[in-house]
Amino acid sequence: MTNFSHRQIDLSGGLRIGVETAGNPRGAPVVFSHAILTSSVMWRAQASLLADHGFRVLLLDTRGHGSSTPLSAPYAIEDLADDVVRVLDALDIQRAHFVGLSLGGMTGFSLGIRHPARIASLVLCDARADAPASYAAPWDERIDIARQYGCGALAESTVERWFGKDFLASHPYVKAQFVELIAGTSVEGFAGCARAIQKLDLLDQVDRIKVPTTLVVGAKDGVLPEAMSELAKRLPQAVLDVIPAAGHLPNIDQPVAFNASLLGHFERYKA
Template identity: 40%
Template sequence: MVQAHSQRPRIHYVLEGTDKAPVLMFSHSLASSTVMWEPQVKHFHRSFRVLRFDTRGHGKSEAPEGPYTFQLLADDVLALLDSLEIEKVHFVGLSMGGMIGQELALRHPDRLLSLTLSDTSARTPQEAAKVWEQRIEQVKREGLKPLLEGTMERWFTDAFRKSRPPLYEAIEQQFLHTPVAGYIGCVQAIMKLNNLDRLSSIRTPTLILVGEEDPGTPVSVAEEIHKRISGSKLAIIPQARHLPNVEQAERWNRELETFLSSLTL
């Protein structure tokens, strides 16, 4: 396992798995980090080189003042790949990570072997942008702690939260430790998201995953993305909300594994 920082701003990454295997790259949600991909590392590290990274403003990466844009966040990904001399990856993004993945597929499809979009959106409606603006003001005043309970309710079902497995605790702590500048910078990018009418130009093999009970990026949003990307596959994960890769890791991993295997047939 290699754990290091690269480029400016410093981007923290973890690279582990089978030498010379294809690279499977994971991009996390807003206010999370590499920690949310632990179930995927355990499952995929024998068949792939698994590359996780903390988005600018998150985890152990630097958090310069924003605003950020998805072009900027995608450029961070490209700089990381260039520094590691990795030409192409299977890119997996959840929520904000899926928005970064869309930007890569639209502007740099030559760097992607495949694209997986989990629990994400391609457009931020005006009414949602107003909610994000309110959150920015609250975080400026009070930090992220007041948002914790509501966020965990959106991310996980009641039953999962009550069971409080160790990874849930780690995700809570990572949320609380997200730098305010990084959170606000990324929210400003999300507020301007408007890819929906561009998705039809994506030609990269694409899998779309979504938790059946996700309230933030619901099944209807995943279906809309699925319709726009020709040849894409859609899988709905039952008994899961916004982070099905954690809550229903076995099912989520199986869907991703089946998709990746189909690309080599």
């Protein structure tokens, strides 16, 4: 069983980022970044897998999520990417692989564009690089609900959108875990990140990402398979993996296939 150690890293200005670490301290570092309304807990299985393969894994809680403190909303995706780099600086890590899903994947696009010298490779999952009106608009209502009733009021609709009713019915423990994660997210952290998502505008810059990249998407994740297929055409070193029968969090609902994709990435791009 993998042992994780936890600490908070002070990035100044009242922001403290929760970081869990495991694996070989001398191994190639891999940073994991999670979806909105969750925490680094969602990556525990994959972090353990890579730790067992000799990597040094770092699971970061995005500001206002998990054990990280919130700042006043709004944020920008660039702020979240800069948070990652500041954590790397604090840990004296010059270059790391990065694995991000949804909001974490958006953060990864920004990292690849803004901080190419700090990123060895990218695994970007179920994420887009832009926010067209049809995608941005629903976040206003979600923010209003969270501010009025707390993030727990978003839990049922969110987990159903991510996993589907059938999966949740047969995996009640997954539903319970993610309902708890969502309810435990700070309202300010959620609102800040939701505003960052609404302002996402990186599509015309992704061709600047030159590091080896694997794009991963659940086949049942709405319009994202098509969106990520288009992204793959724009990225010069991208491979696209579509995970059959998976939704928005393929590492959770199809872990065997997802883990194979993750290990395949590091096999292709030796650390």
